[in-house]
Amino acid sequence: MAPEPATTAAPAGPPAALGDGGPLLAISGVTRRYGRAARAVTALGPLDLRVDPGEFVAVVGPSGSGKSTLLRLVAGFDQPSSGTVRLAGRPPVPGRGVGVVFQQPRLFPWHTVRQNIAVALRWAGVPAAERPRRTAQLLALVGLGELGRRRVWEVSGGQQQRVAIARALATAPALLLLDEPFAALDALTRERLQEDIRALTRRSGQAAVFVTHSVAEAVFLANRVVVLSDRPGRVVLDLEIPLPRTGVTADELRGSADFAALHGEVAAAVRATAR
Numbered sequence: 001m002a003p004e005p006a007t008t009a010a011p012a013g014p015p016a017a018l019g020d021g022g023p024l025l026a027i028s029g030v031t032r033r034y035g036r037a038a039r040a041v042t043a044l045g046p047l048d049l050r051v052d053p054g055e056f057v058a059v060v061g062p063s064g065s066g067k068s069t070l071l072r073l074v075a076g077f078d079q080p081s082s083g084t085v086r087l088a089g090r091p092p093v094p095g096r097g098v099g100v101v102f103q104q105p106r107l108f109p110w111h112t113v114r115q116n117i118a119v120a121l122r123w124a125g126v127p128a129a130e131r132p133r134r135t136a137q138l139l140a141l142v143g144l145g146e147l148g149r150r151r152v153w154e155v156s157g158g159q160q161q162r163v164a165i166a167r168a169l170a171t172a173p174a175l176l177l178l179d180e181p182f183a184a185l186d187a188l189t190r191e192r193l194q195e196d197i198r199a200l201t202r203r204s205g206q207a208a209v210f211v212t213h214s215v216a217e218a219v220f221l222a223n224r225v226v227v228l229s230d231r232p233g234r235v236v237l238d239l240e241i242p243l244p245r246t247g248v249t250a251d252e253l254r255g256s257a258d259f260a261a262l263h264g265e266v267a268a269a270v271r272a273t274a275r
């Protein structure tokens with residue numbers, strides 16, 4: 001088990017408004033087509049998906065099933081061809097209410113680790129006087145308390161991805177969107193980061209939608225796994241993952257019969273839909 005991040009504090013800042021008890025994310029009848037006329041391709045849908053506060057939903061599916069398309073629609077970076085996406089009851093606006101972590105950390109290389117976080121806090125409208133304390137809190141949350149003064153190129157790939165996660169949490173997003181955030185990391189770093197993300201989101205109740213190719217990663221991290229079909233992506237399995245949240249080590253969890261059974265069920269659904 002990787003060491004726990006140094007603090008149990010929740011992400012800094014006020015929680016984003018959630019509306020009045022409705023779903024956090026509601027996707028209804030959504031499709032996304034790319035291209036025109038004879039060259040048009042339907043990448044996604046029709047798709048319905050609901051995510052409630054506190055849920056960690058992993059989306060798994062074959063390559064080209066529209067997983068990244070789905071995240072772009074939820075982040076407000078892109079618009080559906082039909083249907084609706086609602087975040088806390090409203091159409092998503094980029095940068096508002098969601099934090100996004102990509103496969104590559106996409107940090108400012110000329111800044112220090114701390115400055116990368118401080119910039120996000122500034123964009124979020126956090127007053128200058130408050131930023132150092134909040135930056136320290138966020139770095140401690142992802143286990144990087146000691147590395148704030150380092151330049152980005154002076155920390156490892158896994159540590160850079162931790163900075164990206166801290167930055168995504170800087171705005172206290174209602175929903176965290178993770179697009180294969182561990183894919184570029186070596187196996188050991190990937191496992192450590194998975195364990196820390198699992199601990200962090202379980203502790204804080206942070207809602208997340210997490211895209212991955214890895215069934216094991218999905219079952220380990222999520223409390224719900226959604227499998228998309230081959231293109232156009234539609235939901236072919238929506239499975240609760242009732243694995244214990246506390247009281248077991250990561251190795252015990254990964255080695256348990258329950259884990260193996262859930263992994264088998266999800267993997268079978270992915271295999272059945274892959275071309």
Ligand SMILES: Nc1ncnc2c1ncn2[C@@H]1O[C@H](COP(=O)(O)OP(=O)(O)OP(=O)(O)O)[C@@H](O)[C@H]1O
Nearest residue numbers: 034035043061062063064065066067068069070231
């Ligand atoms: N901007 C675009 N213009 C045209 N086609 C696109 C565009 N973006 C995605 N597509 C197509 O839509 C389909 C879904 O792509 P998307 O990247 O969402 O899938 P994915 O499940 O995330 O794939 P992967 O697992 O390989 O990353 C693919 O066939 C892709 O080629």
